Amino acid sequence: MSQPPAQPPEQPSPQSFGSPGPSHLDAGTSERLYSADELAAYTAWREQEEAAAHQPSHQSAQQQPAEHTQPVAGRRIARPESSGYGDLPPLPGGGPVPAQARAQAPAPVPAPPGSAVPAVVTAYPPAEVPRFMSATDFLDRRAGDLPLGPATWGWRGRVRRWTGGAVKPQMGRAEVENELQRRAIQRDFDGPRTIAFLNPKGGAAKTTGVLAAGYTFGTVRGGGVVAWDNNETRGTLGIRGTRGEHRNTTRELLEDLEKFNDVYQSRIGDLGAFVRSQGDAHFDVLASDERPDVTGTIRADDFRAVHALLERFYRVILVDTGNNMRAENWLAAAQTADLLVVTSTVREDTGYSGLWMLDALTDAGYADLKQKTVTVLSDPSPKVDDQLAKDLVSVYEQRTRAVYRVPYDPVLVSGSVVPYAELSVATQRSWLRACAGMAEAL
Secondary structure (H helix, E strand, O other): OOOOOOOOOOOOOOHHHOOOOOOOOOOOOOOOOOOOHHHHHHHHHHHHHHHOOOOOOOOOHHHHHOOEEEOOEEEEEEEEOOOOOOOOOOOOOOOOOOOHHOOOOOOOOOOOOOOOOOOOOOOOOOOOOOOOOOOHHHHHHHHHOOOOOOOHHHHHHHHHHHHHOOOOOEOOHHHHHHHHHHHOOOOOOOOOOEEEEEEEOOOOOOHHHHHHHHHHHHHHHHOOEEEEEEEOOOOHHHHHHHOOOOOOOOOHHOOOHHOOOOOOOOOOHHHHHHHHHHHHHOOOOOOOOOOOOOOOOOOOHHHHHHHHHHHHHHHHEEEEEOOOOOHHHHHHHHHHHOOEEEEEEOOOOHHHHHHHHHHHHHHOOOOOOOEEEEEEEEEEOOEEEEEEEEOOOHHHHHHHEEEEOOOOOOOOOOOOOOOOOHHHHHHHHHHHHHHHHHHOOO
């Protein structure tokens, strides 16, 4: 009795080849773009699929060619007598199939004895369906290929201006570095970021560092930055920053914190009664308590409540800390911060104090402290001890992920309101480099 002709197996769709499930292939896309070689191999596979679809489907097992595949779980698998990966089709032009494509070919599975199999030559089954460049891919690639533009600094910039733009020299090395640092600071974060400036010794340039970093982040990012004086009693950030129309501080904000409990009704403009705008510096200052008749200190719970509020309205939070490492709010800031900045002047006592603090944090079990910390060394005078500076840089490079030097700036000596517009070019560029390093660490 003759057997009925074998029914052709259902042709698997390209999405079924190498697919672990219906996840990202349901939309007909993959997670990456394919190379030209892989697309060529895929095209050859499709051509063989179309040719196989027009062949007779009722041939018996004895009439099949030597090379065949067996449908197994939606995939065509080469017979064991083949090379182990099947006969992969050549690329157009006679080139070999890429090693990556060969590695993705299926392992051999034997056909059941006496079974009817389709007369289909083994072909390359890609692991994923190739995806062509989408509109979003196009824009992303274009954004990554944008040139830095013509020079604006030095003789190159003067040539461009003198010729009315007819001659456009490329940026020099210093200007290129400056532009890349600005782009680093302008990068998007996936949430608010907190940077705490620490050194348990007074005079270690914490407050001036916070204001300089606020000016840099604020002007380069275009706002969304707040500098917060997290001193447990009274700090000086409020008197070193630009004075506002009000005298409210963290203390008054804590007293009125319930105003912001309703997240649907509270607005960033409501914070204007508590923070002080720094004008063209494009950041705000939240001062510490300034009233002489107030007693008490800021606790850890107070820090967390204010910090949670600031996170709702600002992208970058710069925290100026006090000098008491045992204060609750100091410890809360160190625990909460995404990045720690050890500030120090090129002096032996402030340098030692910062290292002692790192020792204490290490002994307290702060994990991954080196990768979570950077150092900013400021020159306290026009001339400093070069050997001491070299030693401090060396030891802090061992303890933190990076060390940044900031030159002496005479406009910061008076201890009064920081004149942001009068900061020297060297100071501004040094802080740009330092803040770019902070942004990359975040």
